[in-house]
Amino acid sequence: MSKLDGTFFWVELMTSDPQAAIAFYSDVIGWRSEPFGPDGGYTVVSGSAGGMGGIMAIPAEAKDCGMSPWWGGYIGSSDVDADVARLSAAGGSVRRPADDIPGVGRFAVMGDPGGATFMLLKGSSPDGMDAPPPMAIGHVGWHELHSGDFDADLAFYTSQFGWAKGEAMDMGPMGTYQLLSATGGTDFQNMTGAMMRKPAEMPAPMWLFYFTVADIDVAYAKVTAGGGTVIEGPMEVPGGAWIVQALDPQGAMFAIVGMKAG
Structure with a gap:
């Protein structure tokens, strides 16, 4: 490991x-x-x-x-x-x-x-695991912390895990969207996630995981067809990808990220 x-x-x-x-x-x-x-x-x-x-x-x-x-x-x-x-x-x-x-x-x-x-x-295995390539289909492409204490959490993860800070993006009333890299490097290509202050409507602080899909439009349609509930999206993000935040049929929050095929 x-x-x-x-x-x-x-x-x-x-x-x-x-x-x-x-x-x-x-x-x-x-x-x-x-x-x-x-x-x-x-x-x-x-x-x-x-x-x-x-x-x-x-x-x-x-x-x-x-x-x-x-x-x-x-x-x-x-x-x-x-x-x-x-x-x-x-x-x-x-x-x-x-x-x-x-x-x-x-x-x-x-x-x-x-x-x-x-x-x-x-x-327990001495062999460990290899990290998947960036944006590998079906793997986590982005890790997003909806923080209950932005300043304390930022200091905690950067000091204790050595995560690097990238760009801090101003989202207006929603506050700062702080890009983070768990693998080193501060340019956008090295970013592995981000953190922001927890929105008031979210019941508790949490990590949200974005699963990479091959076609965001196809996956988006399958979310609703399968009984899931879309919270936000599809929404374009920097780099040309699109995201959707949703609840699965049992109520767990998740997100997907991917490109449009067209």
Whole structure:
């Protein structure tokens, strides 16, 4: 996992209806899916460059606590226990202490200073994973933090993970859209995501993951045809790509990014 330390490398959907979610996303994004584990209760989804995430039912204890369907992201760690201590001292919070997942690795659930959740993971395999090419179809093409504390979160991610700041874009009443690079370099081509202040209508701070699709218009039509709800878009963004923000049929927020075929 050393190649991916400090970067998002895996995403995971916890949902109320895994089979329906697998069918929806396979149609919209084009993922391939394969059951994982002895009981097949975890489904690995793959894009053009291989496995990139998983889908599972919301655990009973989390459901009892009121968890709704939700996409979460894992950041690579070479020492989960040390990173938990370091990030806690820097203003983060521990949502679930470090623990082992048999056959997978060691993980922890963290909160940033503004309240958005992310996970840490050190895989048990010594081989690690290679990052997909930029904008690989079916993979996360953009990571966007809707922050509960913009200044504290910006300082947290840049100091603790070494992320670089790119351009700070003025969005008027919506505030600053701060571009970020988790892989180094400050020019636009090296940007891997951004952060902004959480809109008032969003119930809680969160990371939003943009999945790359081959044709934004085709994927957009499939979102609504499959029972999803479009929140915003299609909207053109710098670089010529288009984005759509949406809710899946079970209520998890996600986004897609891609070009227009025409």
